[in-house]
Amino acid sequence: MKSLLFVITIHLLILLSAGRAQTAAAPQTATPKQLTIEQIFAEGGVTGRAPETIKWSPDGTKVSFVQRDDAGEHGELWYVDAVTGEKKILASETKLSQLAPPVSRIKDEREKERVTRYHVAAYTWSPDSKHLLFDSHGQLWYYSLDMGTAVQLTSSPDASEDPKFSPDGKRLAYVRKHNLYVHPVSGEEGERPLTREEKEKGKDKDKDKDKDDNILNGEVDWVYAEELAVRSNFFWSPEGHEIIFLQMDENRVPTYPITDWLPTHPRVEQEKYPKAGDPNPSVRLGVVGSNGGKVHWIKLTDDDDTYVPRFGWIREGWAWAEVLNRKQDVMDLYFIDARSGRSRKVLTESSPDAWVNVNDDFRILKSGDRFLWTTCVTATPTFISTVSAPKTRWRPTPNSNASSKAETMR
Numbered sequence: 544m545k546s547l548l549f550v551i552t553i554h555l556l557i558l559l560s561a562g563r564a565q566t567a568a569a570p571q572t573a574t575p576k577q578l579t580i581e582q583i584f585a586e587g588g589v590t591g592r593a594p595e596t597i598k599w600s601p602d603g604t605k606v607s608f609v610q611r612d613d614a615g616e617h618g619e620l621w622y623v624d625a626v627t628g629e630k631k632i633l634a635s636e637t638k639l640s641q642l643a644p645p646v647s648r649i650k651d652e653r654e655k656e657r658v659t660r661y662h663v664a665a666y667t668w669s670p671d672s673k674h675l676l677f678d679s680h681g682q683l684w685y686y687s688l689d690m691g692t693a694v695q696l697t698s699s700p701d702a703s704e705d706p707k708f709s710p711d712g713k714r715l716a717y718v719r720k721h722n723l724y725v726h727p728v729s730g731e732e733g734e735r736p737l738t739r740e741e742k743e744k745g746k747d748k749d750k751d752k753d754k755d756d757n758i759l760n761g762e763v764d765w766v767y768a769e770e771l772a773v774r775s776n777f778f779w780s781p782e783g784h785e786i787i788f789l790q791m792d793e794n795r796v797p798t799y800p801i802t803d804w805l806p807t808h809p810r811v812e813q814e815k816y817p818k819a820g821d822p823n824p825s826v827r828l829g830v831v832g833s834n835g836g837k838v839h840w841i842k843l844t845d846d847d848d849t850y851v852p853r854f855g856w857i858r859e860g861w862a863w864a865e866v867l868n869r870k871q872d873v874m875d876l877y878f879i880d881a882r883s884g885r886s887r888k889v890l891t892e893s894s895p896d897a898w899v900n901v902n903d904d905f906r907i908l909k910s911g912d913r914f915l916w917t918t919c920v921t922a923t924p925t926f927i928s929t930v931s932a933p934k935t936r937w938r939p940t941p942n943s944n945a946s947s948k949a950e951t952m953r
Contacts, residue, residue, distance in 0.1 A: 585613070586613045586614050586615065587612070587613025587614070591613060592610075592611055592612065592613050592615065594608035594609065594610050594621075595608065595609040595610075595611065595618075595665070596608060596609050596664050596665050596666060598664075598666075598667075598668060599668075600622075600668050600672040601668055601669075601670050601671075601672050602672040603625065604624065604625055604626070604672070605622040605623065605624060605625060605672070606622060606623045606625060607620060607621065607622040607623075607633060607666075607668070608620075608621055608622075609621075609639070609643065609665060609666075611645065615645050615646070615647060616645055616647065617636055617640075618636060618639055618645070619632050619634065619635055619636050619639055620632065620633040620634035620639055620643075620666070620675075621633060633675070633688065634675075634686070638691075638693070641679065641693075642666075642677035642679055642684050642686060642693055643665035643666055643677050643678070643679060644679060644680060646658055646659055649680060663678070664678070665677065665678060666678070666686075667706065667707075667708065669708055669712045669728075670708055670710065670711065670712035671712050673687070673688055673689060674686060674687055674688065674712070674728070675688065676706055676708070676715070677693065678703075678706065680702070681697075681701070681702025681703055681704065682695060682697055682698065682702075682703070683695070683696045683697045683703050683706055683715065683717065683726075684696065685728050685730075694730055696715065696726055696728065696730065697717075697719075697726070697734070699719060701719050701720050702719065703717045703718070703719045703724070704717060704718045704719065704762075705717060705718050705761070705762075705763075705775050705777075707775075707777075707778075707779060708728075708779075709779050709783040709833065710779055710781060710782065710783045711783055712728070713727060713728060713729070714726065714727050714728060714783070714833065715727075715728060716737075716777065716779065716786060716833070718760070718761045718762050718777070721755065721756065721758060721759045721760055721762055722736060722737070722738045722739040722760050722761075723736070723737040723738045723760050723761045723777060723786065723788060723831070724736055724737060725737060725786075725833055725834075725835075735834070735835055736835070737760075737786065737831050737833075737835055738760035738761070738788070738790075738829075738831065738838065757792065757793040757794045757796075757815075758790065758791070758792055758793075758794075759776075759790065759791040759793065759824075760777075760788055760790050760829075761776050761777035761786075761788035761789065761790075762776060762791070763775065763776050764791050764793060764815060764824055765814060765815060765816060766817060766823060766824065767791075767850070767852070771850060771852040771867075771901055772901070773852060773853075776788060776789040776791075777789070778854075778855050778856060779833070779856075780833075780856050780859055780860075780881075781856055781858055781859050782859045783833055784832065784833060784859065785830050785831065785832055785833060785881060786830070786831055786832075786833055787828060787829070787830050787854065787855070787856065787862050787881065788828070788829055788830075788831070789826055789827075789828055789829075789851055789854065790826065790827050790828075790829055791824040791825075791826050792824055792825045792826070793815045793824045795822040795824075795825070796815040796816070796817050796821065796822055796823065796824050797815075797816065797817060797818070797821050797822075798813040798814065798815055798816065799813070799814050799815075799816035799818075800812070800813060800814075801813075801814050822848075823848065823850070823869070825847045825848075826849075826850070826851050827840055827841065827842070827843075828840070828841040828843065828851065828854060828862075828864060828879070829841065830862070830881045830884075839881070839882075839884050840884065841862075841864075841879055841881075841884045841886055842884070842886070843864060843866055843877050843879075843886050844866055844875070846868070848868075848869045849866050849867060849868055849869065850866070850867040850868075850869075850871075851864055851865065851866055851867075852865055852867055852901045853865045853901065853903070853905060855905075856907075857878065857907055857911065857914070858907070858911040860880070860881050860882055861878065861879065861880065861881065862878075862879040862881050863876065863877065863878055863879065863905070863914075864876075864877045864879060864886075865877075865901070865905075867899065867901065870898075871898045871899060872893060872894050872895055872897065872898050872899060873891065873892070873893045873894075873899065874891070874892045874893075874899045874901075875888045875890070875891050875892075876888070876889055876890040876891075876892075876916070877889065890916065892918055902917065904916075904917040905917075
């Protein structure tokens with residue numbers, strides 16, 4: 544035992560000596576600076592302000608981003624060439640200050656919080672990769688990269704929100720005051736309302752206004768934005784002939800007062816806010832021609848206490864929608880004939896002892912007749928399965944958990 548302790552002691556002394564020798568031989572480094580609380584919470588942070596609104600151009604040749612100073616007050620729109628790595632300016636500080644002002648200039652604190660919280664994009668690429676759309680606090684500008692000039696498309700005192708280019712890039716759709724509009728980017732024609740209904744003469748205007756304020760066409764309400772991570776409630780069809788949108792009726796949803804204490808004179812706003820057990824907004828899907836006309840409403844289920852957290856297009860004339868029950872433990876997938884309004888439930892995902900996760904994994908394959916669906920009905924990892932559409936049969940991939948159910952569309 545003594546001999547063993549002696550050997551261990553000798554080894555420790557050798558290691559300690561080696562460590563001292565290395566320490567003595569190591570060059571003296573500068574004393575690190577102390578990180579202060581002020582530096583941590585300063586504008587721009589410790590590493591400086593990160594690039595904002597990073598986007599690929601549709602043709603895949605450029606990566607664009609907004610770079611602002613640490614205070615966020617001054618910035619420029621840059622791009623990097625994907626092949627050469629060359630960095631150039633797309634919009635100078637002077638132009639960007641008008642086309643995409645910093646968030647700090649938004650006076651309404653709730654709007655400022657919405658833009659920051661939901662990462663509302665300051666600009667959008669046109670499908671032709673030759674134009675940009677800027678959202679200047681609700682006013683839309685169409686910017687030509689070749690000419691370096693911008694044309695203002697909207698000038699209403701009310702904000703135009705969630706703008707989207709048509710697939711051919713020739714028109715814009717957006718939401719304003721709870722309704723959908725389409726506007727040609729050429730400027731030759733004005734905007735066209737798609738969902739606003741003309742009122743009959745002699746009707747109670749105040750009553751109609753109250754009703755209109757509770758009907759949201761293509762707009763996202765508080766519940767869907769916060770609880771279901773919904774960021775948009777309307778979509779162009781693949782060929783641009785139609786737009787599918789979600790209409791939300793909030794008449795039965797209780798209101799909740801929100802006070803803005805920052806101004807000298809506090810202001811109270813009434814927010815539609817259902818607490819636990821309160822009625823949610825009733826919703827329905829509609830399809831309308833992109834040139835206007837009658838809205839075709841789609842009936843998916845007899846239960847009006849449901850959510851439609853995700854929907855979109857399979858191909859021209861065919862749409863899809865997910866319907867989630869109030870308990871959020873059963874989700875049904877529907878295929879829809881957009882022209883007739885006929886729909887059929889093709890798949891059900893359920894999780895009786897927990898809840899069904901809402902995600903953005905649904906993908907239509909390029910063939911247009913199949914899509915990918917992720918499922919996680921047990922504690923095992925997420926699986927991917929393919930389903931033929933619109934005539935549907937369940938075709939799981941080798942790793943799929945086939946406890947979800949699919950039906951056939953006739």
